[in-house]
Amino acid sequence: MPIVHTQQLTKIYRSGFVKRKEVAALKDVSISVERGEIFGLLGPNGAGKTTFVKILLSIVFPTKGQAEIFGQKLGALEIREKSGYLPENHRYPSFLTGLQTLQLFGQLHGLNGSVLNDKAKSLLELVGLKDWGKVKIKRYSKGMLQRLGLAQALMNDPEILFLDEPTDGVDPVGRKEIRDLLKDLRAKGTTIFLNSHMLSEVEAISDRVAILNKGEVLKIGTVADITSTKLEYEIQLDQIASGQLCEKIRPLVRELKGNEKTLIVAVHDKNDIHTVQDLIRQEGIFVESMSPRKSSLEDYFIQLIQSGEGK
Ligand SMILES: Nc1ncnc2c1ncn2[C@@H]1O[C@H](COP(=O)(O)OP(=O)(O)O)[C@@H](O)[C@H]1O
Ligand SMILES: [Mg+2]
Structure with missing residues (x-):
């Protein structure tokens, strides 16, 4: 009880x-x-x-x-x-x-x-x-x-x-x-x-x-x-991501950050990360590693409050 x-x-x-x-x-x-x-x-x-x-x-x-x-x-x-x-x-x-x-x-x-x-x-x-x-x-x-x-x-x-x-x-x-x-x-x-x-x-x-x-x-x-629910991934590439690749990825994701060989991608659904990987491969770029990023509760909290404000 x-x-x-x-x-x-x-x-x-x-x-x-x-x-x-x-x-x-x-x-x-x-x-x-x-x-x-x-x-x-x-x-x-x-x-x-x-x-x-x-x-x-x-x-x-x-x-x-x-x-x-x-x-x-x-x-x-x-x-x-x-x-x-x-x-x-x-x-x-x-x-x-x-x-x-x-x-x-x-x-x-x-x-x-x-x-x-x-x-x-x-x-x-x-x-x-x-x-x-x-x-x-x-x-x-x-x-x-x-x-x-x-x-x-x-x-x-x-x-x-x-x-x-x-x-x-x-x-x-x-x-x-x-x-x-x-x-x-x-x-x-x-x-x-x-x-x-x-x-x-x-x-x-x-x-x-x-x-x-x-x-x-x-x-x-x-x-x-x-x-652990933010669905953000850090992707390490073997070469610098081209502007062209970023433009292709951007419409498919919630957020795209990062620089040079590191992309930080927030997806709507876990499966969307496959699509992102496919796009990277199509550019002839190799994915060296990919790992989920845990946001701190603080990040999550701020996000929730901000999204609530628009209601
Ligand atoms: N005695 C009260 N009379 C009128 N409004 C109150 C009173 N106490 C709190 N409020 C209002 O109720 C809401 C919640 O207040 P409160 O419980 O103190 O929140 P918190 O502790 O999370 O800061 C606020 O909008 C506050 O202005
Ligand atoms: Mg209080």
Whole structure:
């Protein structure tokens, strides 16, 4: 049974008293997250990622559709108890120390006394802030604040962790530290739901991703599934491709790039690559090698968003 299961979740925000404005933030979003995986929800700003997580945690109510977490309907107390949440752009009172911040959140989860203290201290250590516990958080860097936020989200030993843009504003070293931490948590069995507009981040750690644009899921799959569907091939020739050959190939393919002895050809269908090879041979040119090129998820994502804009 998936740990998170949504069916046609839809959210329409209505705002403005005089002129009622409607924003469809989510349209029929159906997603399942399996236990123990890192699931990345990717999309540009305004795609609906934050709204999706807020609905799962009953901070925002859906207009339509259904969702279950741990087999429980939205709003069940068990969901809050077993979930950790790092909100987007979170702010803690800057006069508190890191340790006090965690103690405050621990108390909200019903912890107290030595259990609370030990938990807060061990989490500070886990996120690499052991020596910063007694320092006021106004002196923390953005990366340190995000790591503190992660510790906060772990105070109740959650089975699933919802992270909304956890690496936003964090420098590359800090981002790597956060990624490593998430991998450690996955190894311990925690399920992680990660919202991000930073594709390279998600690509590096997610088991599966969903791409969300303007409230709609455009694609769901493993990173490998999504990156290997572009049908782009690199062809090495034994001599420089003539302009005449390129003119013959161009009308048959989606895209033709490359220089001199290397052609990069994007085809519509895998079989079209045979036609391209035939044309090359007809010119008396020998194909030395041909290999499929995997585009990064980022390339694929940009392509999807651009093609979606023309709709
Ligand atoms: N409280 C709200 N009232 C009205 N519109 C909102 C509200 N929250 C978000 N929106 C709109 O819903 C859309 C999705 O927003 P959001 O879920 O924050 O996307 P993301 O997290 O992917 O950037 C955006 O167009 C945003 O302006
Ligand atoms: Mg957001």
